[in-house]
Amino acid sequence: MRSNGGLIALVNARVFDGTGRPLIEGGVVLIKGREVVEVGSRGSVEVPEGAEVIDVGGRFVMPGLIDAHLHLIGMRTGDFVKEPLLTPYDTFVARVVRDLEALINSGFTTVCDAGSVIAVRLKPALTEGTVVGPRVVAAGMTLSPTFGHGDTHYLPIDYVDVRTTKLLTPLASLICDGVDECRKAARHALREGADFIKIMATGGVLSQRDRPEYRQFTLEEIKAIVDEARAAKRFVHAHAQGAEGIKNSIIGGVKTIAHAIFIDEECSALAKEFNSVIVPTFSIVEKILELGPKIGIPEWGLRKAEETHKEHVENVRKAYKLGVKIATGTDFCGGPLKHGDNALELKLFTEKLGMRPEEALVAATKVAAEAVGLEGKVGTLEKGKLADLIVVNGNPLTDINVLLNPNNVVMVMKEGNIVKNILK
Numbered sequence: 001m002r003s004n005g006g007l008i009a010l011v012n013a014r015v016f017d018g019t020g021r022p023l024i025e026g027g028v029v030l031i032k033g034r035e036v037v038e039v040g041s042r043g044s045v046e047v048p049e050g051a052e053v054i055d056v057g058g059r060f061v062m063p064g065l066i067d068a069h070l071h072l073i074g075m076r077t078g079d080f081v082k083e084p085l086l087t088p089y090d091t092f093v094a095r096v097v098r099d100l101e102a103l104i105n106s107g108f109t110t111v112c113d114a115g116s117v118i119a120v121r122l123k124p125a126l127t128e129g130t131v132v133g134p135r136v137v138a139a140g141m142t143l144s145p146t147f148g149h150g151d152t153h154y155l156p157i158d159y160v161d162v163r164t165t166k167l168l169t170p171l172a173s174l175i176c177d178g179v180d181e182c183r184k185a186a187r188h189a190l191r192e193g194a195d196f197i198k199i200m201a202t203g204g205v206l207s208q209r210d211r212p213e214y215r216q217f218t219l220e221e222i223k224a225i226v227d228e229a230r231a232a233k234r235f236v237h238a239h240a241q242g243a244e245g246i247k248n249s250i251i252g253g254v255k256t257i258a259h260a261i262f263i264d265e266e267c268s269a270l271a272k273e274f275n276s277v278i279v280p281t282f283s284i285v286e287k288i289l290e291l292g293p294k295i296g297i298p299e300w301g302l303r304k305a306e307e308t309h310k311e312h313v314e315n316v317r318k319a320y321k322l323g324v325k326i327a328t329g330t331d332f333c334g335g336p337l338k339h340g341d342n343a344l345e346l347k348l349f350t351e352k353l354g355m356r357p358e359e360a361l362v363a364a365t366k367v368a369a370e371a372v373g374l375e376g377k378v379g380t381l382e383k384g385k386l387a388d389l390i391v392v393n394g395n396p397l398t399d400i401n402v403l404l405n406p407n408n409v410v411m412v413m414k415e416g417n418i419v420k421n422i423l424k
């Protein structure tokens with residue numbers, strides 16, 4: 001890693017800046033310190049004397065990719081019941097370090113950790129450069145009601161809650177019921193360093209005794225949590241699969257809605273009215289259906305995925321057609337749900353939603369930046385934005401699959417620092 005307080009000019013670039021303006025052939029991206037200072041055609045951007053000039057050989061340059069919902073928990077199987085109980089906590093931490101490297105090497109410059117005790121505590125190591133990886137926007141511990149999606153495997157309740165457990169696992173929760181407990185849990189998450197608050201608004205696929213359509217936190221509880229988040233200038237991201245929980249979340253002020261399996265027209269209208277962003281996380285569903293029993297996904301989880309996946313795609317496609325904002329997020333956790341393969345979600349957006357490749361790129365950059373609370377800072381290449389960008393072999397606008405191979409991501413710049421460079 002390097003730090004360059006001076007000027008860098010990427011020249012001879014095919015620039016997709018993510019703002020909606022046409023592709024710039026033979027373009028220049030000028031970076032000063034941490035920020036982009038100018039983007040344009042060779043003739044329109046003057047490269048100052050003394051700038052370090054990097055000729056990218058006509059390659060595709062775009063904003064760094066963003067995964068708006070994943071988990072940095074170091075899983076190496078799909079067995080969410082046994083593996084966390086039988087693996088030493090520190091082993092998970094070591095694996096997360098490797099997963100962060102895989103993420104940055106595959107072109108992800110920002111990821112949103114939607115629940116992990118590890119991610120929030122590794123952030124100082126990332127900031128100081130001891131660990132190399134993308135910028136992490138972290139929830140830390142998730143808030144769940146008793147008998148909620150985060151009431152992990154219904155272990156003795158003292159073991160589930162991070163405040164009382166003697167058996168710390170990466171997915172330990174904050175169990176809270178009623179407005180007062182929810183406020184206190186939100187404050188606890190903030191105290192532990194949460195960049196945003198993650199809540200369980202409905203049941204889910206990988207929680208044995210509930211179902212995606214079950215409503216979990218009530219509207220009053222959600223409003224209290226959102227109020228605490230806003231008081232600390234932060235936002236809320238909800239696991240919300242059933243329509244009732246999606247509606248409660250949006251009306252309650254939740255910014256980002258993950259999964260959205262049963263999103264209906266009313267939910268879509270509300271999402272547009274309240275400017276919420278949907279992160280459908282098709283990738284994990286795809287992997288559960290493809291690999292399920294082989295990687296230890298419990299039978300009940302596989303069954304629920306099989307029961308809901310078709311409707312999920314149809315419902316999100318309708319929401320997309322109605323103009324709801326949709327961002328990429330994989331829900332990957334490591335191992336067979338592999339960090340480094342996260343560009344799969346872009347491919348699935350083109351296949352399942354009928355997005356054009358440029359729309360999938362925007363969903364993974366500009367819209368995803370909004371989903372993680374970094375709009376205005378990252379997600380496009382324009383003056384004043386942090387210099388997060390990637391240089392790619394091939395053209396993702398004609399073949400989105402080029403992004404799925406990390407070897408095609410030949411340069412990665414995060415906040416002006418070149419963290420990967422295999423450009424020949």
Ligand SMILES: [Zn+2]
Pocket residue numbers: 069070071114331
């Ligand atoms: Zn998740």
